[in-house]
Amino acid sequence: xxxxxxxxxxxxxxxxxxxxxxxxxxxxxxxxxxxxxxxxxxxxxxxxxxxxxxxxxxxxxxxxxxxxxxxxxxxxxxxxxxxxxxxxxxxxxxxxxxxxxxxxxxxxxxxxxxxxxxxxxxxxxxxxxxxxxxxxxxxxxxxxxxxxxxxxxxxxxxxxxxxxxxxxxxxxxxxxxxxxxxxxxxxxxxxxxxxxxxxxxxxxxxxxxxxxxxxxxxxxxxxxxxxxxxxxxxxxxxxxxxxxxxxxxxxxxxxxxxxxxxxxxxxxxxxxxxxxxxxxxxxxxxxxxxxxxxxxxxxxxxxxxxxxxxxxxxxxxxxxxxxxxxxxxxxxxxxxxxxxxxxxxx
Amino acid sequence: xxxxxxxxxxxxxxxxxxxxxxxxxxxxxxxxxxxxxxxxxxxxxxxxxxxxxxxxxxxxxxxxxxxxxxxxxxxxxxxxxxxxxxxxxxxxxxxxxxxxxxxxxxxxxxxxxxxxxxxxxxxxxxxxxxxxxxxxxxxxxxxxxxxxxxxxxxxxxxxxxxxxxxxxxxxxxxxxxxxxxxxxxxxxxxxxxxxxxxxxxxxxxxxxxxxxxxxxxxxxxxxxxxxxxxxxxxxxxxxxxxxxxxxxxxxxxxxxxxxxxxxxxxxxxxxxxxxxxxxxxxxxxxxxxxxxxxxxxxxxxxxxxxxxxxxxxxxxxxxxxxxxxxxxxxxxxxxxxxxxxxxxxxxxxxxxxxxxxxxxxxxxxxxxxxxxxxxxxxxxxxxxxxxxxxxxxxxxxxxxxxxxxxxxxxxxxxxxxxxxxxxxxxxxxxxxxxxxxxxxxxxxxxxxxxxxxxxxxxxxxxxxxxxxxxxxxxxxxxxxxxxxxxxxxxxxxxx
Numbered sequence: 001x002x003x004x005x006x007x008x009x010x011x012x013x014x015x016x017x018x019x020x021x022x023x024x025x026x027x028x029x030x031x032x033x034x035x036x037x038x039x040x041x042x043x044x045x046x047x048x049x050x051x052x053x054x055x056x057x058x059x060x061x062x063x064x065x066x067x068x069x070x071x072x073x074x075x076x077x078x079x080x081x082x083x084x085x086x087x088x089x090x091x092x093x094x095x096x097x098x099x100x101x102x103x104x105x106x107x108x109x110x111x112x113x114x115x116x117x118x119x120x121x122x123x124x125x126x127x128x129x130x131x132x133x134x135x136x137x138x139x140x141x142x143x144x145x146x147x148x149x150x151x152x153x154x155x156x157x158x159x160x161x162x163x164x165x166x167x168x169x170x171x172x173x174x175x176x177x178x179x180x181x182x183x184x185x186x187x188x189x190x191x192x193x194x195x196x197x198x199x200x201x202x203x204x205x206x207x208x209x210x211x212x213x214x215x216x217x218x219x220x221x222x223x224x225x226x227x228x229x230x231x232x233x234x235x236x237x238x239x240x241x242x243x244x245x246x247x248x249x250x251x252x253x254x255x256x257x258x259x260x261x262x263x264x265x266x267x268x269x270x271x272x273x274x275x276x277x278x279x280x281x282x283x284x285x286x287x288x289x290x291x292x293x294x295x296x297x298x299x300x301x302x303x304x305x306x307x308x309x310x311x312x313x314x315x316x317x318x319x320x321x322x323x324x325x326x327x328x329x330x331x332x333x334x335x336x337x338x339x340x341x342x343x344x345x346x
Numbered sequence: 347x348x349x350x351x352x353x354x355x356x357x358x359x360x361x362x363x364x365x366x367x368x369x370x371x372x373x374x375x376x377x378x379x380x381x382x383x384x385x386x387x388x389x390x391x392x393x394x395x396x397x398x399x400x401x402x403x404x405x406x407x408x409x410x411x412x413x414x415x416x417x418x419x420x421x422x423x424x425x426x427x428x429x430x431x432x433x434x435x436x437x438x439x440x441x442x443x444x445x446x447x448x449x450x451x452x453x454x455x456x457x458x459x460x461x462x463x464x465x466x467x468x469x470x471x472x473x474x475x476x477x478x479x480x481x482x483x484x485x486x487x488x489x490x491x492x493x494x495x496x497x498x499x500x501x502x503x504x505x506x507x508x509x510x511x512x513x514x515x516x517x518x519x520x521x522x523x524x525x526x527x528x529x530x531x532x533x534x535x536x537x538x539x540x541x542x543x544x545x546x547x548x549x550x551x552x553x554x555x556x557x558x559x560x561x562x563x564x565x566x567x568x569x570x571x572x573x574x575x576x577x578x579x580x581x582x583x584x585x586x587x588x589x590x591x592x593x594x595x596x597x598x599x600x601x602x603x604x605x606x607x608x609x610x611x612x613x614x615x616x617x618x619x620x621x622x623x624x625x626x627x628x629x630x631x632x633x634x635x636x637x638x639x640x641x642x643x644x645x646x647x648x649x650x651x652x653x654x655x656x657x658x659x660x661x662x663x664x665x666x667x668x669x670x671x672x673x674x675x676x677x678x679x680x681x682x683x684x685x686x687x688x689x690x691x692x693x694x695x696x697x698x699x700x701x702x703x704x705x706x707x708x709x710x711x712x713x714x715x716x717x718x719x720x721x722x723x724x725x726x727x728x729x730x731x732x733x734x735x736x737x738x739x740x741x742x743x744x745x746x747x748x749x750x751x752x753x754x755x756x757x758x759x760x761x762x763x764x765x766x767x768x769x770x771x772x773x774x775x776x777x778x779x780x781x782x783x784x785x786x787x788x789x790x791x792x793x794x795x796x797x798x799x800x801x802x803x804x805x806x807x808x809x810x811x812x813x814x815x816x817x818x819x820x821x822x823x824x825x826x827x828x829x830x831x832x833x834x835x836x837x838x839x840x841x
Binding site: 007010011013014016017019022023026179182183186190191 | 376817821824
């Protein structure tokens with residue numbers, strides 16, 4: 001009996017070790033990952049914290065950093081340089097490689113008649129906001145030397161004004177199971193998202209337990225004012241360096257009203273910001289986009305209304321705010337339509 | 347003049363949203379991964395009679411997940427078959443002559459083949475009749491129906507027919523419980539793509555209490571893991587390579603050869619993968635299904651190929667069609683005619699298209715040529731590894747060409763690709779034969795082990811430690827779960 005139990009245990013151990021080895025071999029063969037070293041998204045960044053920067057030449061799955069530490073290829077020498085500043089929506093999460101909107105924008109602009117050669121540098125990183133952009137702006141301007149900045153900032157971070165982002169690029173140890181990471185990803189793709197709904201509701205409720213008084217129906221006016229102040233501060237910085245800026249409003253999967261079939265996605269969004277009720281999210285988007293319009297008008301900056309141009313729905317958004325390939329294409333097309341007349345040579 | 351920024355993306359943005367996916371119970375689907383454990387759990391908890399009722403309900407649910415309307419023809423033919431068999435059994439018990447049973451056999455045959463003919467072949471024959479009449483100058487308007495082919499109709503029709511024919515011949519006694527008969531026809535592991543179970547083999551397993559042995563569980567798991575690996579890792583990775591070539595009307599010789607070789611592996615892994623999963627699932631419930639594939643690409647001649655490939659169909663065609671046509675009882679010419687007809691009908695069984703007929707003609711011709719001219723030579727030569735080493739590659743290449751006929755999308759493609767195959771060295775520069783080879787390599791290695799060790803359960807060697815076996819299973823599972831190709835439906839579902 002003891003012998004049988006031992007054989008079962010050693011067999012299970014052999015299975016686990018083999019599958020982990022397979023996971024690591026696959027990473028090595030398909031993405032050039034180290035067999036025994038650390039391999040997760042943290043290798044894309046130089047350090048945790050708000051003043052982090054991309055690791056030059058780093059590569060993780062479909063994400064590749066150039067020699068400047070930004071996602072995408074090396075900039076084309078001599079071409080007009082556009083820096084896209086933003087968060088994960090701009091960095092690109094769900095799009096196929098080279099389909100994130102800055103890459104598509106570059107292709108669109110270079111195909112447009114009369115537009116000089118353009119190179120687009122995707123300076124965005126995931127989990128950032130206006131304050132992180134301001135923190136990173138000096139280094140970005142010094143390394144990229146952009147001729148123009150397209151600012152597509154994430155707005156939901158202003159649910160927590162104290163939020164500085166970059167909480168998820170903590171490095172994991174080399175022995176961290178890659179098999180479990182892959183299993184989690186595969187599970188997410190296999191199971192319909194609506195099945196997770198009760199669990200998500202539970203997570204939201206448990207995270208707000210004892211903090212019920214902090215739950216908000218809508219974004220407080222002071223958060224909106226802080227957003228406006230942070231945006232002005234960032235634009236002041238860019239203006240001081242004489243870099244023209246194009247503002248872009250924030251698009252989401254829901255548009256102006258939430259389709260009942262999309263309610264689960266709204267709850268998924270809320271899981272990241274549990275203190276704001278679901279009904280408050282679209283209101284927040286509208287108000288902060290309105291601030292972008294107001295500030296753009298006050299400063300005489302062009303504003304591209306992506307919030308209206310990108311249609312809502314799962315065809316264009318893989319989750320609540322991140323684009324699919326098609327969504328990114330429409331986003332790029334919308335921005336390029338606004339930029340091309342400005343860039344076109346007579 | 348078009349707007350300068352109007353792109354393909356803008357055009358696509360105005361199109362209708364993606365259609366919702368249908369909830370179909372593919373073996374390689376998430377739905378089946380939930381369905382099977384629930385069924386197994388209930389199965390092990392229930393006594394025999396309740397097991398059968400539960401399996402019947404689960405099988406009906408499994409089939410209805412494709413389209414509940416498909417249940418109607420299936421239930422109709424099952425009721426007719428049960429009635430006919432019961433009547434024939436009574437006539438046998440009463441000692442009446444065989445002629446008295448014939449009307450019931452006809453009723454069952456006409457019902458089954460009528461349904462098959464209507465759902466599967468109506469449009470094919472209608473379109474061809476229209477073309478023929480138009481060609482001879484008789485103008486008729488085309489008449490086709492929007493018929494949806496019920497999943498697995500070719501399989502369950504043949505299975506049900508085997509029951510009534512066996513009862514008619516007095517080789518099997520009719521079953522008294524309609525529900526048990528319905529379960530035998532509907533049992534979900536074999537329902538949609540076989541293996542075609544003979545009533546004489548399956549019905550006793552349904553009626554008698556089943557006890558799943560440890561050996562059956564081990565073999566069942568082995569078959570399922572290997573079957574899923576073949577389908578998801580090998581076949582689904584090769585599928586895009588094959589599809590890309592067969593989407594063209596012209597291709598270089600190298601491209602056609604590579605696509606045909608890839609399809610040779612793909613179709614085997616796809617269909618034998620399905621069969622292995624079906625057999626494995628059945629074993630977990632104490633059922634034993636017939637062996638459907640026995641290393642077919644190691645066949646030395648066409649006759650041997652058909653005793654190794656889709657065995658349940660080829661033996662069905664032999665026992666119920668070839669023998670009914672007269673078999674080899676009426677002289678050489680009649681034998682060859684029967685052989686040829688059997689293969690043509692076998693080809694047509696696969697689908698209502700001329701390329702399947704052509705494939706049947708090709709294999710019928712191979713069988714006749716082999717019997718007429720090659721077999722006498724083979725008998726004179728000393729049997730041994732050298733002869734087999736020559737015969738196997740030749741038969742393999744003949745089989746590969748046969749798959750071109752099977753996979754082709756039109757007769758013009760068959761002609762163009764056949765011409766291209768005459769120049770096998772052309773056009774390799776732009777091809778990626780390494781991918782085809784690497785995805786096929788696990789199959790080649792395993793089949794060599796199976797062939798030389800004469801052990802189909804290739805991991806069940808007594809000298810192999812359990813840990814090593816577990817490690818191989820883990821690697822196969824990993825490849826299936828995390829490194830599979832783009833999910834595709836099973837090829838034989840369309841038949």
